[in-house]
Amino acid sequence: MTIRVAVVDDQALVRGGFAMILRIHDDIEVVAEAGTGVEAIEAARRHRPDVILMDIRMPDMDGLEATSRIMAESDWNVKVLILTTFDPDEYVYRALRAGASAFVLKDIPPDQLAAAVRTVAEGGALLAPSITRRLIGRFAESRAVNAAAASRLERLTEREREVMTAVARGASNAEIAKDLYIGEDPAGLGGLLAP
Secondary structure (H helix, E strand, O other): OOEEEEEEOOOHHHHHHHHHHHHOOOOEEEEEEEOOHHHHHHHHHHHOOOEEEEOOOOOOOOHHHHHHHHHHHOOOOOEEEEEEOOOOHHHHHHHHHHOOOEEEEOOOOHHHHHHHHHHHHOOOOEEOHHHHHHHHHHHHHHHHHHHHHHHHHHOOOHHHHHHHHHHHHOOOHHHHHHHHOOOOOOOOOHHHHOO
């Protein structure tokens, strides 16, 4: 089976280089090249590739918006592999929310580019190792923060939990006092929440 690929990058030399690297593989056919997000959408409609290599920063429309639009309107099984120099977390999250299957940095060795295309075409997902390490670290940090918050919540009395639940629902001090049959504290029910 031949994997039909579109290469999207605003730099013609980079775009051509990626296309050349992919064309040496018998199972990959580069069916289109584009230099902007708008051109990427048109190329996707016209050529219906299996995989689109998508840069992020491009004129007219960035690759993240183009990815979102392509994924929303495609009526065929297209996969997007983001291939970029930039890897801030926000780009990674936006790419994944837009429907991208992979987020790879342009420093990928040439022999791994075809492997990444194959992985995505087969339905796999792929993140650059540096991004994976960073996201795992952030996940671990958030778990530690959540564990610390859970530990603090466990120390609350049942009554303090009732007050916290009411506060979370947006109840006023007067409503909380009335609902829980306690006197309203002019300082904001602080006595109930003191450590």
